[in-house]
Amino acid sequence: AILLSAGLLLGIGFWHGRTVGAQLPEPGSPGDPLVTLSWVTEHVATRTALVVVDLPAGARLIGEAGTELVLRSGQATAIDSLLGGLANVTRGVDLRMGEAVPANHLLIVPRGDGRGLFAVTPLVVMVRGGHRVTER
Template sequence: MTFNKNLVISLTLGIFIGVIGVVQADGTAGTTTDPLVTVSYMELKLKALDDKYLAEVNALKSQIEQLSQGGNSSKGSQLFEIINVPKDSAVYFADSAEFIVRVGKATVIDPNAVGIPDLTAGSKVLNGKGVPIDHHMLVPSNDGRGIVTADDCWMMIKGNYTIISNK
């Protein structure tokens, strides 16, 4: 009985490849040894992401609620509104808001260091500087600009604004 040399090599190689395939298929789905992704694996990962982002959203909602408890908002109008702003309060203006401080002392809040245009003087009032009495001021964009009062202030405001009382 004479065996063909090529037949023996082919059978040995076939058995070897078959054994490797069986060993590789032994891993469980969704592990590092078997990269097959199952629905349950994806649901688990998506649930973890949902929980993470839900916690962040709830934290932001809490911060917004804390800020809104200390202040009140006005929709503003096309006419000047006369309001009294208590001492140590902050007034933040929306875009295109106009205001005039009639009585009291206030300083500019400007996180971007661009100033608030003073239309009466034709200049800008920079962060930390006093707002001149009876000067027409304009806030061009909703970027956190406003004023903080050092005294009780009477103001005229046209447009949207938010008052946050520090009392």
């Protein structure tokens, strides 16, 4: 009975794998296109690089919509807007005005409405995307 059950389960698993596998698109088809090295190189090259930004104490770094921020050193607080705060995607929380920004957490500015960081002490921040720095 055990051998019969094992054989039956093996047969069902084999049949299911074949039917699921049969639904996968063929490589090179419109459902799974092949791409050239030049296409990959072009699209990877257009991705904006992370830049390191040094801010003095009292400065503000304001991001545009979609800007990514990572505080590397120093103490910063969040600058929010009426529509919300900075998305801390590392913790899955929203940082509101005046909340301490944790180091090495990925923050995303969801809208270009004045959100960013305030430098309590001199900062080093990695930034990907549009931003401006205002001092004092």
